[in-house]
Amino acid sequence: MSEGSRLRAPLVPFSLLCFSAGALALANQVLLLRELLVSLQGDETAVGLGLGSWLGGIALGAAAARRAARRRPALVAMAGLALLAAAGVAEILVARTARLALPVPPGEVPALGASLVLSIAAMALPGALVGLTFTALAATASAAGIAGGKGIARLYVFEAAGSLAAGLAVTFVLIPLAAPLHAAAIAGALALALAVPAARAGSIPGRAVLPLLALALALLALSPVSSRLEEATERARFGGFVPGMALVAWLDTPYQQVAIAGDGVRHLYEGGQYVGSFPDPEEQEIQTHAAACLAPGPGRVLAVGRLPLGGLRHLLHHPVERVDLVEMDGRAFDFVRRFLPPEDDAALRDPRVRIVIDDPRAFLAGGGEPYGLILVQQPDPVTLLLARLSTAEFFRLAASRLAPDGVFATRLRTAPNVVTGETAALGGSVYRALREAFPVVAAAPGPDGFLIAGFRSDVVTLDPEVLSARFLERKIASRVVVPETFGLMFPPERVAAQERALLLAAARLPASRDERPVSFLHALALRQRIAGSALASWLPGGGRTGTSWPALLASIPSLAVLLLAAARWTRGRPLVGLAALHAVTLTGAAGMAWSLVLLFAFQTRVGALYGQLGWLTAAFMAGLAIGGWAARGAAEAGPEESDRWLLLASGVALTFAVALPAALHGIATLAGSRWAAATPLGALLLLSGVATGTVFPSGAGALLCRGEDARDAAGRVEAADHAGAAIAALTVAVLIVPTLGLRGTCLGLAALLGVSAATVLIAMAPSRRGAAPPR
Known part of the structure; x- marks a missing residue:
């Protein structure tokens, strides 16, 4: 007796089976992609490699299923679904630990080859199982008497419906409430539970196997074993980033993973990327006093970025009326705040400080009183999310909220002496975008320099004498900042050289815009160049093409x-x-x-x-x-x-x-x-x-x-x-x-x-x- 005559595919259980396959596929894709982004210290290259490996795996799995599902398609479909349910947990472990076996120097971003290997290891197998399962289910429906076209159409529709439901459930339930390994186990258990009616109806085999595997995954999610695996693999992954440094705590938010490491001095990582260290009293005091003196009278200050990591308490010594700290990720902000020194936490409780959990662009677009100083201290625009804070449209929003005698300042990492290559391209695209929004733009030299802008040339200045005069006028007591500090930070000859280099680069490059964020492309090329990746030279504008x-x-x-x-x-x-x-x-x-x-x-x-x-x-x-x-x-x-x-x-x-x-x-x-x-x-x-x-x-x-x-x-x-x-x-x-x-x-x-x-x-x-x- 053939499998087609023994197995039936009633439409409701079969539709539920297709729904569960689609839901499980999307849940695994989202959870694994988030893990891969952290392991690759991710930008859009990591997203592309991850999705490409996943989708390429689906294509290969579907092609392989044409042979594998020739005789017993129902068995292949059941096996594919069961393996896919278990693959979520297994591949999270791979995504976290496989980097340790790759030749990636500690603390460095993986080059393209290593990133591709890790992406394939984490994403290709579950993707192949998705393609295998889909094709086998189509053959199962045909073998059981559902017309081939009708079975394919129903499979496609209900798989998409399952993906729809999983997208909502993973984003709003699993990610906020469960650790990744727990979430993957729960998703696998629920998907298999939805497939059980199809097994009982005879659509696929596995009347005993599927419930038992669902129960095993549910017990794994509830047992302390998954918690221990969660901790052990997170620590192993972080050890690959920074060997010998203790991982203190971490948190997965809907936006990113946030990690705190180090004894005494804390080091903050977001999405696997280093953000900053605290306390770092001397450096934070120097940088904050320099930024505050860029404005003749800060008054009302808007800050986006790293200011809470030690700089805020120094800013409050200046004549400020209010400081608005805009943070997009409220859960990450609250998490990091628990580790701040008492004096920095006290600065956050100052009545002049207002913490706003909002998107920076949306906050600026909302209108309100003008600011005397707007500080943007974000990392380089190595992702499209960060690049939207370095476009002409964003700078125009900032200009609309800046007082006539105010100053806008954004961070720009460059070489210590003069910008060249990808650094010049990155700086030039941002510099040109700034010049479209502000009549006056100046550039401070690196490595941790500023681009500053405003409406008046007598206000927007890097003249050490003017800046030191502002500092002296405010009568701020400091053990590390003296009037001579500004001459060391902003020597006129280096400022002039920096501005000449950026003007030359800006003349050859388009401004970074929302519609075409070229700053992202140049930042990505720079990052890949530092990682030693061949991709840097082949990115448009990266050197050869x-x-x-x-x-x-x-x-x-x-x-x-x-x-x-x-x-x-x-x-x-x-x-x-x-x-x-x-x-x-x-x-x-x-x-x-x-x-x-x-x-x-x-x-x-x-x-x-x-x-x-x-x-x-x-x-x-x-x-x-x-x-x-x-x-x-x-x-x-x-x-x-x-x-x-x-x-x-x-x-x-x-x-x-x-x-x-x-x-x-x-x-x-x-x-x-x-x-x-x-x-x-x-x-x-x-x-x-x-x-x-x-x-x-x-x-x-x-x-x-x-x-x-x-x-x-x-x-x-x-x-x-x-x-x-x-x-x-x-x-x-x-x-x-x-x-x-x-x-x-x-x-x-x-x-x-x-x-x-x-x-x-x-x-x-x-x-x-x-x-x-x-x-």
């Missing part, structure tokens, strides 16, 4: 497919199958790119991206489910109707791609509160999911009606979809957006989808004239 090669390279495969389809059309031998897979691949890439572009736009306009990531991801997943459900008929259609579905789905994707740049421009000009932009951006994420979701069942239908079985059709379409998404994940955030900008990226996607639609149209044309059957 121009800025257009990523877009040109991306167009070559699609143009080749178009030419091949046209050549076969002239011979009357259409390639509808190839055109369908090409459309699925490009739409998978476009869907990933659209979601990244819209998330970046949300982050720029609204802020607090990671705090809102749950509902934003849910919006995209809801769109996938809607699009897949709307196009479900395509998976069961005959050849001619299937061709029309494929052309219609390609047209929907192309229409959205063409309309998106105008929509982004309109949202960028919206007046009102930051949340006035949140709703249309969420709606665009939903629509991007719809446009992406319609193509998958249409592509599957095109293969099914040409003789492929459900297993092969599902495997090929799943592999194509996720291969495209993997390529987009690796390139869009790091290369395409900083090179072309948000709207330029969207226009490039529209052009590629136009090529895809043309390919589909050409491939279909002979069959309409009665030519040879399409293949």
Whole structure:
């Protein structure tokens, strides 16, 4: 008796099984990506490598399942789901400890090769299990009597619905309330519990195995074993960052991981990156007094960044009326505050100090009284989140809140003497952006220098005599800062050399903007250069290449497919199958790119991206489910109707791609509160999911009606979809957006989808004239 005759797939248990597979996949993806970001001391390179490894794994798993699931697809589906449930816990351990086996010098950022190895080790296997499970489930449905197209469409829709639910649950429940290992075990247990009804109904085997494994994962989550593993692996990972330094405490927030290390002197790490040390009395006192003297009368001060780590108490000795400390991550701020020395904690309780938990850009856009001094002490813009605080639009927001005799100051790390190479490019892009917002800009030399700006040349100055006079006038008692200190910090010849170098760099480079944050690209190139990575030289503007090669390279495969389809059309031998897979691949890439572009736009306009990531991801997943459900008929259609579905789905994707740049421009000009932009951006994420979701069942239908079985059709379409998404994940955030900008990226996607639609149209044309059957 065949497996198909022994197993049944009632629609409700089978749908629940698909839902659990989608939920488990997204939960593991989010939890593992967060771990990888810490282990790689992450920026968008880490995000791209992680997502690329995950999606590439899915593509390989789907391809492998076409052979593995040939005889017993239900068993393969059950095994894939069970292994995926256990993989969450296992791969968190890998993500934390595998770095110790790689040749990464302590305290340094991993180079590209080591980062890629760690990403593959942590993300590729669970991704492959996702692809294996999806394809095996499609074959299971077909073997059990559900029509191949209907099973694929239902699987796609309910997998997307499960991902939607998991996105909300992980973001708003598991991450805030559970440690990562506990969260992974809970997610695995719940997913397997949802799969049990399908096993009992006979859709898949495992009536005993699945409940037992679910129980084992639940017990692991509740037992002290997981807590011990959590602590041991966190300490092991940190030991790879800084050998010999004691890890005191750590906290995972919705935004990042925060860690405190060291005895006596505490060292703060955020997302695996070093932020600062405290107490560091002399350095903090020198830097704070210098910053405070940049303004002739600080009065009201706005501070973003490291000021609470020891500098605030020195700032309060100056004539300040109020200090607004803006912190995005309230949980991280409260966590770090527990370790501050008593005198620094007392400064935070000073009645002149107001702690504001908000996005800095949103706070500035909210209006209010002007500030005499605005201090931004953030790290270099090595992520797009940080880069949004170094764009012309951000500086204009700051200018709108600065008093006429006020000073804006932002940190700029440079070489001790003069800026060159990537450092000059980074400084030049920020310097030019500042000059678009302020009439007067000056630059203090490094290594921990300032860019300062304002409206009056007699106010914005680095003249040591003026600064020392301001310090003396305030009659501040200090054991480390004397009037001569300012001459040592800001020697006129070095200030002049710094400004000449930045002016020269700014003349050759565009300003960093929200739409095209080139400061991120240069900061990333600098970081990769320091790590000894070959990626530094190949980033646009990084040394060897121009800025257009990523877009040109991306167009070559699609143009080749178009030419091949046209050549076969002239011979009357259409390639509808190839055109369908090409459309699925490009739409998978476009869907990933659209979601990244819209998330970046949300982050720029609204802020607090990671705090809102749950509902934003849910919006995209809801769109996938809607699009897949709307196009479900395509998976069961005959050849001619299937061709029309494929052309219609390609047209929907192309229409959205063409309309998106105008929509982004309109949202960028919206007046009102930051949340006035949140709703249309969420709606665009939903629509991007719809446009992406319609193509998958249409592509599957095109293969099914040409003789492929459900297993092969599902495997090929799943592999194509996720291969495209993997390529987009690796390139869009790091290369395409900083090179072309948000709207330029969207226009490039529209052009590629136009090529895809043309390919589909050409491939279909002979069959309409009665030519040879399409293949």
